[in-house]
Amino acid sequence: MRALAESIAQEPGLVWKIWTESAAEHRAGGVYLFESRAAAEAYHRMHAERLGRVGVTGIEVTYRAVNAPQSRITRGPLP
Amino acid sequence: MRALAESIAQEPGLVWKIWTESAAEHRAGGVYLFESRAAAEAYHRMHAERLGRVGVTGIEVTYRAVNAPQSRITRGPLP
Numbered sequence: 001m002r003a004l005a006e007s008i009a010q011e012p013g014l015v016w017k018i019w020t021e022s023a024a025e026h027r028a029g030g031v032y033l034f035e036s037r038a039a040a041e042a043y044h045r046m047h048a049e050r051l052g053r054v055g056v057t058g059i060e061v062t063y064r065a066v067n068a069p070q071s072r073i074t075r076g077p078l079p
Numbered sequence: 080m081r082a083l084a085e086s087i088a089q090e091p092g093l094v095w096k097i098w099t100e101s102a103a104e105h106r107a108g109g110v111y112l113f114e115s116r117a118a119a120e121a122y123h124r125m126h127a128e129r130l131g132r133v134g135v136t137g138i139e140v141t142y143r144a145v146n147a148p149q150s151r152i153t154r155g156p157l158p
Contacts, residue, residue: 005152020143073084077156
């Protein structure tokens with residue numbers, strides 16, 4: 001898992017990833033901040049393919065834009 | 080909106096909030112980091128009530144635990 005995280009840390013356009021877990025739902029996931037929507041979509045394609053090769057399917061992804069001015073007031077961790 | 084953000088910034092147990100928007104879905108939301116699950120649930124109750132008073136209903140919320148060691152490798156913004 002550490003090696004996977006070190007690999008993800010090098011992905012183009014990734015600012016940060018928080019790794020999340022939901023024991024109740026038996027799901028693992030993440031919250032990612034990317035420099036652009038295009039970088040996020042490229043990462044998703046790569047990551048889904050990588051997980052598919054080890055038998056992990058059914059990945060769900062949603063994309064959101066960030067309201068930076070409002071986020072800064074609430075200490076949102078943006079670059 | 081600025082006043083709302085300044086109020087939210089003072090909420091007990093809130094580490095940060097990123098304000099999110101999805102134009103395609105006509106939805107607004109946020110990603111929050113709290114010091115504890117209890118603080119997150121208390122915030123949700125207060126926030127849902129506040130939004131309900133101005134006619135905003137149908138709030139969706141999900142909770143996730145954070146894998147801190149993995150997140151730190153990918154620059155996850157944890158305290």
